[in-house]
Amino acid sequence: MTDRKPIENRYDFTILFDVKDGNPNGDPDSGNMPRVDIETGNGLTTDVCIKRKIRDYVQTAMGEQAPWRIYIQNRQTLNRLDGEALKAEHINASLENKDFAKEIKALKKTDPELDRRLRDYMCDQFFDIRTFGAVMTTFVKGNLSCGQVRGPVQLGFARSIDPISVQEISITRIAVTTEADAAEKNNTMGNKFIIPYGLYRMNGYISAKLAQNVTGFCDEDLDVLWQAILNMFEFDRSAARGNMAVRKLYVFKHSSALGDAPSWKLFDGIDVHKRAEVDAPRDFADYEVRVNREAIPESVSLTEMVDHTL
Amino acid sequence: MSIRLEVWGENALFSRSEFKTERVTYDVMTPSAARGILEAIFWHPGMRWRIDRIHVLNPIRFDSIRRNEIDSVIDIGKIRTMAEGRGDGGAIYTAESIQQRSSTILRDVRYVIDAHFELNRAKMSSTDSAEKFQSMFMRRAAKGQCFHHPYFGTREFPAEFQLWQESGDPVGFEQGHRDLGYMLYDFDYRNPAHPTPLFFRAELDDGVLDVESVEVRS
Numbered sequence: 067m068t069d070r071k072p073i074e075n076r077y078d079f080t081i082l083f084d085v086k087d088g089n090p091n092g093d094p095d096s097g098n099m100p101r102v103d104i105e106t107g108n109g110l111t112t113d114v115c116i117k118r119k120i121r122d123y124v125q126t127a128m129g130e131q132a133p134w135r136i137y138i139q140n141r142q143t144l145n146r147l148d149g150e151a152l153k154a155e156h157i158n159a160s161l162e163n164k165d166f167a168k169e170i171k172a173l174k175k176t177d178p179e180l181d182r183r184l185r186d187y188m189c190d191q192f193f194d195i196r197t198f199g200a201v202m203t204t205f206v207k208g209n210l211s212c213g214q215v216r217g218p219v220q221l222g223f224a225r226s227i228d229p230i231s232v233q234e235i236s237i238t239r240i241a242v243t244t245e246a247d248a249a250e251k252n253n254t255m256g257n258k259f260i261i262p263y264g265l266y267r268m269n270g271y272i273s274a275k276l277a278q279n280v281t282g283f284c285d286e287d288l289d290v291l292w293q294a295i296l297n298m299f300e301f302d303r304s305a306a307r308g309n310m311a312v313r314k315l316y317v318f319k320h321s322s323a324l325g326d327a328p329s330w331k332l333f334d335g336i337d338v339h340k341r342a343e344v345d346a347p348r349d350f351a352d353y354e355v356r357v358n359r360e361a362i363p364e365s366v367s368l369t370e371m372v373d374h375t376l
Numbered sequence: 377m378s379i380r381l382e383v384w385g386e387n388a389l390f391s392r393s394e395f396k397t398e399r400v401t402y403d404v405m406t407p408s409a410a411r412g413i414l415e416a417i418f419w420h421p422g423m424r425w426r427i428d429r430i431h432v433l434n435p436i437r438f439d440s441i442r443r444n445e446i447d448s449v450i451d452i453g454k455i456r457t458m459a460e461g462r463g464d465g466g467a468i469y470t471a472e473s474i475q476q477r478s479s480t481i482l483r484d485v486r487y488v489i490d491a492h493f494e495l496n497r498a499k500m501s502s503t504d505s506a507e508k509f510q511s512m513f514m515r516r517a518a519k520g521q522c523f524h525h526p527y528f529g530t531r532e533f534p535a536e537f538q539l540w541q542e543s544g545d546p547v548g549f550e551q552g553h554r555d556l557g558y559m560l561y562d563f564d565y566r567n568p569a570h571p572t573p574l575f576f577r578a579e580l581d582d583g584v585l586d587v588e589s590v591e592v593r594s
Contacts, residue, residue, distance in 0.1 A: 328520025
């Protein structure tokens with residue numbers, strides 16, 4: 067590995083993304099309808115939904131080599147499945163060792179640093195563990211526990227700027243699945259939910275201290291993270307999503323590891339609102355984003371990232 | 377020496393230990409969650425935060441959210457073989473380990489934490505002192521600095537913070553008495569291999585949870 071020095075600055079960031087005629091994040095409790103805050107009518111997208119997309123992008127863009135491997139995977143690429151099928155044909159060398167727990171216990175006595183070394187190994191190999199952390203306890207609990215690795219990158223929920231309207235679209239399908247159904251009808255009905263338009267805002271935090279003390283998240287990782295955020299929807303097209311795009315990524319870089327200002331003050335410095343003359347927003351142009359630089363201390367540098375180049 | 381910190385956020389999830397699969401939050405922040413917030417701002421091995429009171433400023437309101445999660449954790453045995461150059465570490469495939477779990481969470485929370493810290497002299501160096509710890513915490517809290525960003529129970533619910541700005545005492549969201557039943561106080565970490573949970577009888581008086589003079593039991 068090249069020079070992988072952990073980041074030295076704290077960061078906060080705001081992502082603005084929008085959806086047109088699609089469903090950014092379905093709610094399993096309401097039949098996959100877009101998530102809505104019942105009290106305010108605002109749309110929601112969970113932190114884990116966005117993390118999934120960041121992982122998928124890094125996997126697509128960086129391949130499967132350390133240090134860019136992804137531990138929590140979406141089984142999606144055909145290449146991997148093919149690779150696994152090939153491997154299954156050959157020898158699968160997993161010798162079950164019954165005395166594993168005992169062995170670990172003995173090892174730990176002679177090597178108290180084992181936990182930490184395994185943790186460091188995982189952080190070196192896997193981008194997602196280095197970034198978001200992971201839970202690494204297992205059946206040998208008590209004998210060996212890497213425990214919980216907290217990653218430096220923390221995301222909140224995304225929330226739409228304005229209440230969203232959810233539309234149910236009924237669709238028909240000309241093919242019929244079962245022979246029994248085919249005898250009675252010649253098409254089936256389905257439905258999907260869309261939001262005509264929604265602009266969402268998500269805030270995130272990056273702790274330099276966790277990067278330095280725990281996972282070794284470095285500047286190169288940070289660049290990959292920004293690229294992943296900017297491009298996360300570009301490789302996540304599907305019938306359900308509609309048109310999704312990251313519109314703005316604002317990055318606040320503090321001058322030190324601990325930071326120069328409370329995150330909320332920085333976030334308050336970015337005001338996003340619907341233009342006064344717009345009734346029902348249907349486009350990003352219907353919104354105005356105002357950055358109040360005076361609200362942001364001079365020692366904090368604010369960058370608007372727009373570079374979508376891969 | 378005591379400190380007073382105001383914390384707020386859009387959502388919070390202080391999981392009840394008895395409802396862990398389908399997580400259900402306590403009505404108010406637990407002392408251990410409050411300690412976690414303070415430690416995210418400043419902590420040192422030579423000190424231990426003690427929570428005295430939690431003032432509940434906003435009405436207690438709930439929300440529910442169901443998410444796709446995974447049902448497994450990283451297998452240490454597989455990591456070891458991978459580190460030794462055998463095997464691939466066995467990634468977790470989200471489609472296979474999928475689990476839908478709902479969480480009943482709090483919305484629009486705002487608390488004021490009253491706390492102080494105790495010293496553990498064995499872990500302090502000669503230049504450390506209570507005054508030093510106190511001023512380091514105050515400086516960080518005033519500037520919005522933190523070791524990592526504090527959160528309400530789980531990391532997806534970030535907590536914003538500032539030192540209590542008003543001159544008077546915080547005013548709770550309601551007057552009168554409310555019994556919250558048994559609540560998690562914190563874990564007893566004296567045996568690090570087996571932390572034991574400690575509970576206390578939580579009573580909200582005029583919106584204030586007093587944890588200074590409560591009986592704590594395991």
